[in-house]
Amino acid sequence: MRVVSPKSTERMRAHGPDGVETLPRVGVDVPGAPAACRRTLVERARWQWRPADGGDPAAQAEQFLAAHGLPLHDLARPAPRHDPAGVCGAALYVSAAAGAALTGGPSGAPNPVATLPELAVVVYGHAPAAPPPATPPAARWWRGTFVESWSPRQHAEAVRAVRAAIGRGDVYQVNLVGHAAARYTGDPLPALSRLAALPGARYGGTLTGAGWAIGCASPETLVELTDGRLITRPIKGTRPATTAGRAELLASAKERAEHVMIVDLERNDLARVARTGSVRVDELFAVRRWCDLWQAESTVSAAVADGLGLADLLRAVCPGGSVTGAPKLAALEHVAALEPVGRGASMGALGWVAPGRLDLGLTIRTAAMDAERVHVWAGGGITWGSDPDAEVAEAAAKAAPVRAALGGR
Template identity: 40%
Template sequence: MTARVVETRNRPWRDPLAVADGLKHLVGPLALLSDGGALGRWSFVAAEPDQVHVGPLPSDGDLHRLGAPPFETGVVGLIAYDAGARAATGPRPEVWPDLMLARYPAMLAFDHRNRSVSVIGRGDDAAAARTAAERAEGWLTAARDPARPAAPAASFDAEAPSGTYTDAVADVVDRIAAGELFQANIARAWAGTLAPEADPFDVLLRLADRAAAYGAFWRLGDLAIVSNSPELFLTFDPHTRRIETRPIKGTRPRDADPARDAALAVELEASAKDRAENLMIVDLMRNDLARVALPGSVAADRLFEIESHPTVHHLVSTVSGLAKEGAGPADLLAATFPPGSITGAPKHQAMKVIASHEPPRGPWCGSLFHIEDDGRMTASVLIRTASFRRSGDGWRFRALAGAGIVADSEPEAELAETDAKILALREALNGS
């Protein structure tokens, strides 16, 4: 793979959401919008990719063989959950392409900590890189402060009755008691249509006051996603060879009363059920990372930390390892996808059980990833995510929320957890 020339320019701070709003009409608009917190220092905005792949995975599953574009710098990609689950579930109806990849010659990187913007141009030679940088710089001048739009969807309809979900939870609890598995993440889905004049970008604007570390908007052709994910799937630093994953397992809703809200966080941190659920996935992720890590390098760095988000508290752990020499982003994704936090344990059996209760998931609980110029990869878990498909009557959307089911799960409590998790997206889509 021939190294590309990169030209970088430093510019004063601009709001990345305002810049993204100014280029949403272009081809292939992309906004990776972080909250500026400890895990979300960087945001990225781009448009007009020069190479795109939307379609199936290679028949042998070898991600390295993709030629348009390969896994190289400036590439953003999305792997649908069902692409990774197929080995366990067998063929299922396709609701979303297995893999979306796009290479962006021009890109803006926003450093929330230092309040600066890097203008990035990439090309096969210095002249091409300079031209791409000029295009990216023009996006800064087109920035505009967006107004909060009205709710873009008239309805937010459950695809199945609540009883279908509680029955599924009860069935999984019975399967666990029978020794079939230890945990499975079971989801509910909602769907609807955007108003004729509305766009998926409107949903991102309505989530702006609830930004997460791995927020995103991406549109390629007639497909789009809006994600407000707080969950890191993988980071990879090619210089230190460090791989890190931060699975989320354990949730409580936020409360408007500060005392009650704090009590819910304390309750979550002390919950034996939630800690056990979290630890199962930590062990699963340790095993997944061990496939591509140096022997003895995989460790659980931190366990059971509380992260508080606008609508929920989460229990989060951190697992890391050192990648084997020669292992790159494609190897890491192939070894660990789909994320263990949204499948269960054992992973293969959990995916079979999920398929027995759910239609295909599409991009939800897949992964959105970005490979930077130094080869660093960041991949999120696509929770808190709505997918959109444009047809003759406008944009149709689908959104899901799930809960990890273990031996002592109570169906009604798990149902309530999915309601808490979908709340921000529900309000962003139709205001209710």
């Protein structure tokens, strides 16, 4: 894959939302796409949104999907029989900034990947399986040194600012995220595919467009719809993947309190779009592994309400509570004030949507590329009990496997 120039992106915009002939042709590796269909998926149409486009992006996405054979205005309806000759489903990407806009919060600092849309929908149909076309040898991959958007001292000062806000009673928890970027040359798709293949990447995959590419290795479910039930799996709490680290995570009162706070927030988010009385916590504080880290995960589920459409679901769950904090809107105000660089492709949603089936991962452990740079993000939840230096170290530990998968000089 060659990430095309911003001029190519402008040509695509001028052509209109269905100008797919201007897009790079790559294999389909969208998180959540049906495994049995991936070799036969072909792009049928795409639509992208940026704030300058105006309007309600969630409603527009739902309308675009319906116009291309994917009606998602009532997610409670049973899934239709899969048509191997028809439309299969669609990739859906929602940035953290778009999610904040949907919930009425501030969008934060500008997106550092200027070519990246804030919301993208790509509709796929089926075609007979065929050998991939011959491609010229890719240019040798080279990645430079990552340059941080803030220093460890600035990160620690932001943690202290959150603790002061908690002390004043403004918030209970705020998730702080740092950014770094590095120059690169060569074909970025193999590097993003390595990232997507990291151990524990439940939502490992890639999505590309004119002038941008995303690689995701997320283990976290933002929202899944299966058999009429909505599921979210918030992750909060991290330790090294050692025997001692697991024991320490299980014994940490601070980590458990932080985790339960987000579980309660997610319960409230699902209750807004669920049948009354159907929300339940199926699993609480289960410890699972991602790369060389233990992480605490819970499972919250609810019966989907009749007549619930995709747009209203996105407004309820975006951005994910585990990457904002609590209360969500108050936390977003502090995120916007403290983070010097926008969250870009991270802390949003990426996955697959189709009638009767939906599976969106929360884009932690995610990288994005423009024509010149690869961008990564990492952070963690800040509570009153947070130690600034420990939070800086935790963010670095989360970023390390992502950076390693993206190669080096």
